[in-house]
Amino acid sequence: MKAxxxxxxxxxxxxxxxxxxxxxxxxxxxxxxxxxxxGKYLEIEISETDPSxxxxxxxxxxxxxxxxxxxxDFRFELRAS
Amino acid sequence: MKAxxxxxxxxxxxxxxxxxxxxxxxxxxxxxxxxxxxGKYLEIEISETDPSxxxxxxxxxxxxxxxxxxxxDFRFELRAS
Numbered sequence: 075m076k077a078x079x080x081x082x083x084x085x086x087x088x089x090x091x092x093x094x095x096x097x098x099x100x101x102x103x104x105x106x107x108x109x110x111x112x113g114k115y116l117e118i119e120i121s122e123t124d125p126s127x128x129x130x131x132x133x134x135x136x137x138x139x140x141x142x143x144x145x146x147d148f149r150f151e152l153r154a155s
Numbered sequence: 156m157k158a159x160x161x162x163x164x165x166x167x168x169x170x171x172x173x174x175x176x177x178x179x180x181x182x183x184x185x186x187x188x189x190x191x192x193x194g195k196y197l198e199i200e201i202s203e204t205d206p207s208x209x210x211x212x213x214x215x216x217x218x219x220x221x222x223x224x225x226x227x228d229f230r231f232e233l234r235a236s
Contacts, residue, residue, distance in 0.1 A: 115161055
């Protein structure tokens, strides 16, 4: 199966990378940009066919490696590959 | 309006970050992971209300700053904020 994972900073956590992008856009003349938040996007190929096993695996992967759950949220979608 | 931007490596472009994650997952015992591709995910707040103006702005931003269009593809979704 394939999993698409989104990892985003929790609301209220300062995002220096997003702020740097916003400032760069302002310098480039894009004055209508009010805020930028940066997250991670991952596409994962898993040799499983059972959706509930895959869901459990991807949840574990997110908690153990991909997201820092103190400051980040994660969500994911599964589809057959 | 709000834009959600996804920037991903084009097919065939080597992804060392994704490969490092795959190896780490293998070390952690997740042997069913066959491949990982890493992309960028951005949430942008724009002080525009017209969808077509916003679409043009976000496209420009992606091409000028957010994506390296030689090796990366981008796509985005807009919604009212």
